[in-house]
Amino acid sequence: MSPAVWKDRIFKTAPTVALIVGAAMAVDYVVNILLLKAPEVYTPFTTLLVSLVVATPLAYWMTRQRLRLERLRDDLSASLDARQKAIEEADRRRAEAEKAESLYRLLGDNLTDHVALWSPTGERVYSSPSIQRITGYTLEEFMALPPQAMVSKAAFDSVQKLIGGLTPGGPPATADYECTRKDGSSIWLESAYSLLGDGSGILLVTSRDITERKRLELDIAKALELAETASAAKSDFLANMTHELRTPLTAIIGFAEVLRRSRGLNQTAARQVGHILDASNTLLSVVNDVLDFSRLEAGGLELDPAPFDPAAMASSCAALVEERAVAKGLVIKVKTGRGLKPMNLDGPRLSQVLLNFLSNAVKFTAHGEITVALSQKVEDGAAILRGAVTDTGIGIAPEHLDNIFDRFSQADAAVSRRFGGTGLGLAISRRIVERMDGQIGVDSVEGQGSTFWFEVRGPLAELAAPEADAAPPLDGEAGVRLLLVEDNAVNRELVKAMLEPFGVEVETANDGVAGVEAMRQGQFDLVLMDVQMPVMDGLTATREIRAMEGARGAATPIVAMTANVLPEQIATCLAAGMDDHLGKPINPTKLLEAVARWSGRTHTKP
Template sequence: MTPAMVRDRIFRAAPTVAVIVGAALAMDFLYNVVVMRRPDAFTPLTIFIIASIAGPLSFWLTDQKIRLERMHADLSASLDATQKAKDEADRRRQEAEDALVKLSEAERLYRLLGDNLTDHVALWTPKGERLYSSPSITRITGYSADEFMALPPTAMVSDADFKRVQGVIGRLTPGGPPASADYECFRKDGSAIWLESSYSRLGDGSGILLVTSRDITERKQLEMDIAKALEMAEAASAAKSDFLANMTHELRTPLTAILGFAEVLRRSRGLTRTAARQIGHILDASNTLLSVVNDVLDFSRLEAGGLELDPGPFDPAAMASSCAALVQERATAKGLKVVVRAAKGLAPMNLDGPRLSQVLLNFLSNAVKFTAHGTITVALGQVVEGDQAVLRGEVVDTGIGIAPEHREAIFDRFSQADAAVSRRFGGTGLGLAISRRIIERMEGRIGVDSIEGQGSTFWFEVRGPLADLPAPEAEDAPPLNADAGVRLLLVEDNAVNRELIRTMLEPFGIGVETAHDGVAGVEAMRQGQYDLVLMDVQMPVMDGLTATREIRAMEGARGVATPIVAMTANVLPEQIATCLAAGMDDHLGKPINPTKLLEAVARWSGRAHAA
């Protein structure tokens, strides 16, 4: 303790000592003099001495008390701090213990996850060294984790797959999106499996590559099975198309002779009435068969998704008149009247006119078939909306009508109102199904309104842009006559068809020379000059396409090419395109229509062009 502190304590204690001395003297005086009345007992000096001693003693005792209180306070504070420190230590120890428990649980869960993970997880250094492999590698590859860690990266995959995967990894960016690849992998036992791996670079600056892989062998097998099934389905579809094309060809070829000679006989003047009627029956039956063939062919193409629309400008009113004219002869034979009512000012439109004609003709054919007497009306209406228009076509008949329960079903394939209708009127039940597919392909509507026993109204509505009709082409081919002097080469393997074409053309002064296959046709063109070639396609020895190519190659040196018209039962659009691509100028489908044959001869004979 410093002197200044001592002096300070003395100065602070002096008033206390004075008070004590004064109090002691006062007490002694009061007790001995006043109370006891013994003045001799009053000893102020003794009291003073005692009080003087008691004062410092009191000061010392007071000081000690203060020190003890201070020490007690310090000790209490120290104990409190110690307790707080102990409590804090206990709290932190508990937190540490809890953290250790959580860490242990997390490690257990991570180990459990790693041990039971179906996918394989691996970590690689930027240099391509393995850092970690999850235990699932054993289940996937048969290698233990230690064995796998020791394998070189190329040990389990082919060189091509390894290079491809390295290319995928090389395009990764740290923290960027992952990339994936699938590849064939070889297990420890040598068996092959398929893996799908996802690759990503960690974005923490370490450049570590994270790879997760899974076994996709079953999925890959399923994909290969599906691909194989698809290939088989495509092969089956191709076989179906080939079968359809071949059957169509085989059916159309004899129909050519049947229809052609029946038409020739029908026009003959030497037939009796009975023979003429029987020839008419042959023509009707043959046309019915041809209609069936056409319907089956059309519907098969629609079923295969082969309907491609070819929009172009057309005149709706002209379409209706043309369709009505096609059924007029059959309607007249039954005593029916066909009327066309087109709204005034029908504007040309840009739609697939031939397809709409097919729909309208199906409606008309059904109307003629199912109407015994009365009138068949073709009605066309149009609503113009800016540069678009909605065309509505209707065919109204006075025929047998349709029961309400059958109205929807008649647009299904192979469906007619009932079995009795099929037996009585015949037909495949495909015409309306084809019509519905066409209209739906045009995103239009089709339907029927009917009252059983009173008649039906078949209708369609389609939307399309308005159009301007192109200027009509000038007719530069004069009609054939006996003095035309046309020299024609017919290349046809079927002897009956050769006779038929000759019979159809010779009355018009056309000189017809024939060749029985493509080789003979090429040789005939090498030896002679012709105004036109009618070329069959499917022939033995050399087909018509090859023959056409050889003729065109031969004509290349001359610089002038003779018109070649395909005359074949191959009538599918792709088959027609193949004919034109081979160098042919036009196409006539079998069975041959005499009028179209004469038109083609008149159009192409003598129109040689640059080779």
Template sequence: MDTVSVTGRLARTAPTVALIVGAALAADYVLNVLIRGVPADFTPMTTVIIASVVATPLAYWLHSQRLRLEELRDALSVSLESKQKAVEEAQEALAKYREADRLYRLLGDNLTDHVALWSPKGERIYSSPSIERISGYGAEEFLRLPPQAMVSKADFGRVQKIIRGLTPGGAPVSADYECVRKDGSVIWLESTYSLLGDGSGILLVTSRDITERKRLELDIAKALELAEAASAAKSDFLANMTHELRTPLTAIIGFAEVLRRSRRLDETAARQAGHILDASNTLLSVVNDVLDFSRLEAAGLELDPAPFDPAAMASSCAALVEERADAKGLTVVVEACDTIAPMNLDGSRLSQVLLNFLSNAVKFTARGGITVRLCQTVEGDQALLRAEVIDTGIGVAAENREAIFDRFSQADAAVSRRFGGTGLGLAISRRIIEHMGGRIGVDSVEGEGSTFWFEVRGPLADAPAAPAESVEPLNAEAGVRLLLVEDNAVNRELVKAMLEPFGVVVETANDGVAGVEAMRQGEFDLVLMDVQMPVKDGLTATREIRALEGARGAATPIIAMTANVLPEQVANCLAAGMDDHLGKPISPSKLLEAVARWAGRSHAA
């Protein structure tokens, strides 16, 4: 103990020493003076000295003990406060634990998903009560089931393979499988497997009942299958109807063309034959529109971009309607900006749209003229092409301008009765332009005229390849020997009437079997082959003919002449070994051009 501490403690014991000394003086005085009556024996100084000597150590000791007791008291008080605080904290933690345990149990008891823990040995060590709702087994009962219970051997093996591939703390993996409930009913479960990352090797599995979802998936799959079947049936119906409509139109249009060109008819009969031909072509246009729109709805639109010249396209389309326009006293003018560069787009589709605009302009214009206007804005290696067809016709009312681009829609019933038509042309045009990422519309003043326009953007291209050299026309000295395989007698007569005046010798076969036999017995420069025939169809007959010619090292050109004109049908013809395709109804000019192009040709088998 240091000197300062001792000195301080002695100073604090002075009052006690003074009290003891005072008590000793009082006792000496009372004893010697008051009781004994001997004042001489009262010695205050001696008493003070003796009392001080005795009292000082005693007071010091008493004060030290009191200080120790105070320190013990303070330490005990601190200890009691610490213990009280620890008890309170323990009670608070216990309350929180009990609340958490209650909430976890409440959560476990009310989970719709099942939670299970598996030991590294593959034993169930926990199952949430929701298992009873899912499987019919109670939690304790479920824990006693073997691992492979409720699932098939194949599913159990698949799940085990998933578990073996897990890594501790890694991403969970899910699997769907069928499960047999306690009552024997079958449900679908989706389970997610994960290994805990604490090194315990415990497997956590969460499972949920997805029976309703699976039922919906199966219903959707069934509905999709039915929709695909309906689409296939629609395509089959479309193909059959196309064939059935085009087959009689072949005879009607073909013989009308033959009669119109005949010099043996008088003026009235020739005019009537022309009316038949015009009406037949109108009917063919309707069939083509319905076929085209149905094809767009069923299979979408496939574009075939290639370099093309927009100016040449506009001129070609204008030339196609020029004869009809002249008949109505209308002029058709093509205007173009300074320079129209070639572009890489589907030129045939754009021609289809522009020709539809022009056909409508001729149909709905009684006097005045029609102007085709092209403009192009070049932006780097891209260009924006705008095409307009301006007429002086009946115009379109403001409330009908958007509706005319809908299918089966015209401006109003009066227009439909007066001018006819299916109302599909503009709907097809809009689908084509929008599929190209472009815009299409109409500006019109009713009674004054309309401007139908479209805008498409595409890359610039080099000049398109020059057209192939024109084919030399047939003449009577050509000596072409042709085999016509056709089951329809009227069509056989029509083809002979079209070709024989040009020196083509036509031999006929009325089905595929007869066609193969004719090729086996003789030699021909060319074969015109129908596709849909009894006994043996044209595709099978073509394959057999190609097999016969295989040993010769050369093959006779075979042209499909059929009402099967859908893209996939044309592809089937080429895949069977045919060289070209002519769609019915037959155009006399296209037939003569095809015969002239292929007659006398042969190619490697």
């Protein structure tokens, strides 16, 4: 026992010992002195010693008993306190459980979604009352139904397969399926399935009515289908109209070009032929603008970046309008900055923008000059190309500057009546430049002229070396034997008139069947193949010719010559086995270039 405990015990025992000793001393005094009157018998020292010897163990024992009783009392009190706390905690937890149960029951009874628990053996353990609102069955009726009662066998098997892939405590899996209500009507449910992670094997299923969402999805799908049908109809209409317009334009422009180059016309006839050719080219430009704009609005513009020379582009575009400009007495100047570097952009599309600017400048300028200016700012391996066309024409009123790049916009109706055109060229140009993430704009003073400009950014590039085996131009000694497969007699006559002066022997076939037979019977340097023909179209004829040539490993070049000029139509021609494409109306220069390029060559199969 520690000294501190001993000290505490002695401290608590001392009062008792003192009390006993004092009592013994008092009794000894009273008996011997007061009662017996025998002082000689009174021995206080002895009494003190005896009482100490007796009182000390007795007091120690009594103190221990008192302390033990105090500890028992304290332990009993603590036990009673702990019991009371346990009772209070149990009461609190029971109250919380009853409250939670009440809340869960309230939640389950008022859920719009359905909650169900299934035992591992496939029996329903619980179903929320909301099932009656969803299916029309009362809770008791639904609990008695077999699991597959409301769904088709295929839907039931699909859900069972989904449940079979679940893992306890893992993520839920969802499924949509159609159900039959008690009244026979159909609804769509979306259910989430999950296995509880407590080892019980209980399956938790939550379901909700998604009939309205499914109806909306079906409506959207139907609307999308209608939109796609309308878009396809629009595309078909554009393709058909383009073909039907280009086919007669081929004859008009082609023969007008032949007549214009003829030396047998007098001055009046030559001027009239020139008018025919100008009007036909204007109509062709309208057709091309409408087609281009329709494709741009439909999001059909795909850029094809490739290395190109901006200076060469400017010179080429200026050359294309030079004849019309000279006829009006206009001068075209091309200014390019020093060291203009090649860039990797869609050059043909930029040429289209620049050509639109130039065509408008020629159209709206009566006298003076037109300037094409290109400049370039190089930074970090890329460059900003700025192109501008400045004219001395009629200019644009301030109130029309904001909408000049809108479709069908041509400043005002008077301008449209005076100069003609669709007002689509600038709208097309804006879409092309914006598709390149560039900027486009105009600066103009009414009565003094305009400057149309664009800025595009792109990487610098290196131009590929020109091909060394470029085809020589055709001449009267070319000796090319060509098969023309074309159902339109006027177009057959036109192509012969264009090619025969250059020593090209043209044999014709009026449909695909005749073309295949001609290839079977003879040898040709080149085939010009129309696409839309009766009896057999050009695509089928091309496939049969390629199959007929078969194992020889090399084949006669076939060039599509058709009014089908949409990108997807060109791709279809190439996929059928054709080597190149010429669009109608036929450009004499491009026709001669194609014949010179492909005649005498072979198409090597990959």
